[in-house]
Amino acid sequence: MEQFFASSPRGLEPLLAAELVSLGAQSVQQVPGGAAFSGDWRVCYMANLWSRLASRILWRVAEFDYAGEGDIHEAARKVDWMRLFTVERSLRVNVSAQKSPLTSLDFATLRIKDAVCDRFRETLGSRPNVDRANPDVRVHAFLESARGVFYLDTSGEPLFKRGWRAGAGEAPLRENLAAGIILLSGWKPEEPLLDPMCGGGTLLIEAAAIARGRAPGVNRRFGFENLKVFSPAIWEKEKRDAQKPRNSPKALEIFGSDNDPRVLGDARRNIAGAGVDRWVKLEQADILERAAPAPAGVMVANPPYGERIGSKEKLAEFYPKLGSALKKNYPGWRCHFFTADLRLPKLMRLQPSRRVPLFNGALECRLFEICIVAGSNRR
Ligand SMILES: C[S@@+](CC[C@H](N)C(=O)[O-])C[C@H]1O[C@@H](n2cnc3c(N)ncnc32)[C@H](O)[C@@H]1O
Incomplete structure (x- = not known):
């Protein structure tokens, strides 16, 4: 042992x-x-x-x-x-x-x-x-x-490097943090999932990999392969088992959009590289105008939060509009926002049902869960 x-x-x-x-x-x-x-x-x-x-x-x-x-x-x-x-x-x-x-x-x-x-x-x-x-x-x-x-x-390159990232988008999430956000959201593969500010598509790819039961490390090498204790026979067997097809959820509906056509190009390349393009539908759209792709579902998003992109003042104008767009277009949706801007729910004028503290490196963040019920979310 x-x-x-x-x-x-x-x-x-x-x-x-x-x-x-x-x-x-x-x-x-x-x-x-x-x-x-x-x-x-x-x-x-x-x-x-x-x-x-x-x-x-x-x-x-x-x-x-x-x-x-x-x-x-x-x-x-x-x-x-x-x-x-x-x-x-x-x-x-x-x-x-x-x-x-x-x-x-x-x-x-x-x-x-x-x-x-x-x-x-x-x-x-x-x-x-x-x-x-x-x-x-x-x-x-x-x-x-x-x-x-x-x-x-025993890992070598950190495990959040899954081997599929071609383009970074802007301020991409680490893959393991993205997977954690999907798991914390409680999303079930039978439910429609939307990231309307998808950047390089990290949340979409991790969600698809979870739904398909795909091993995140199946396309990479590991540090243990360079150690004297390495036993190729045990490793090759586990790797072969991980390559066998697992879950094939019948109706996997994963939607992504972003208003920036350049980062959508990155998302497209990443999604193809991860081999999940069959399950992810991408389009260019502004969240403030985008209609919901299904009557109910789970939204996950990592909106711009002013540390690296967008200034605090611009966001203070954007968040109230985002709140109004959600109330108008997303009743019935369970929304999850991962952000370092702790003002977000207040500025959106929506009451979170859950706040999970999470760290993005050294940066303290929250995952806010906000359930959009038509007409009942005004503070
Ligand atoms: C922090 S980044 C998301 C990064 C992404 N989670 C990833 O891992 O690559 C925020 C994204 O929101 C997008 N965005 C900003 N305002 C938007 C809007 N009004 N509608 C749609 N997307 C928007 C930006 O283009 C940017 O790609």
Whole structure:
């Protein structure tokens, strides 16, 4: 049994923990920003292949007490790295910390890298190369006030990189956050789904993948393939199983629109790249004028929120119009807005039935649920 840690966007931990349990993880323990779990290597492969919510799956290889960089260097020299990966593999070290007394994490990173390389050189006479951009092996150190953990990254590129993104649109959501928003909305594949400000189409693609039961990692490589413990036979079997067709919902109705023709081009390419174009209907439209594509359904959207696109003042004019358009055109729809602009419901003059705190990186956001009932939503 090995010990792992799955990281995820903050706010998704309860969903992540449930997802890990469904993939066979044991002793799952949520903490802010992820969940620790135990399992064999098959569970690790399954988590990488199937988790829609995790950013990375880290394998715990050593833990230590420390007071300064010297202790961390010593702890890194004690690890038998040669048992974990070969000297031909390129390396990158990352350090993250919470309440650590260290003044420079960059210096700690350097000391760990030196310790790993020294250990190889002393034993084999040669050391691994460092490759910061595209390493074969990533060592992560996580430092708390007096205790630290070394992990090896079994994911490699973060798991939100599913391998289908061709065009970014503007301010695209990370795929695992988008999947979390779809799951939190409670959407069922039998219901029509609309993202009327779809940008590069991330929410639409994640929704289609969930409905079809498609493994998010089926088209990519993983960090564990570069580790000595890798067992291709177990992995190939899981990968083959994941490629078999699963759900074919009879009436999957997913609609996307955006008023910017350029980002719609990105959405079109992304949707085709993800192989879900059969299920997603796209059109160019302004949400303020767009008619509902069905008498009732679920809307999910990530409207512009002024951090990166659109200014706060322009949005203060846009949101009341959006509120009026929803009341006019979307009675019967359950709408979900993911935004960092906490003024949104008030400015829309609509009462949310639910507010879920979620983080987009370091940015505190909310997922507001607003049910549009004809004539009854005025504050
Ligand atoms: C934050 S981005 C959405 C990003 C998207 N969730 C993704 O992952 O790519 C907001 C989008 O709203 C669109 N938008 C802004 N005002 C709009 C309007 N009145 N009608 C339709 N789309 C609009 C913008 O063109 C932009 O693509």
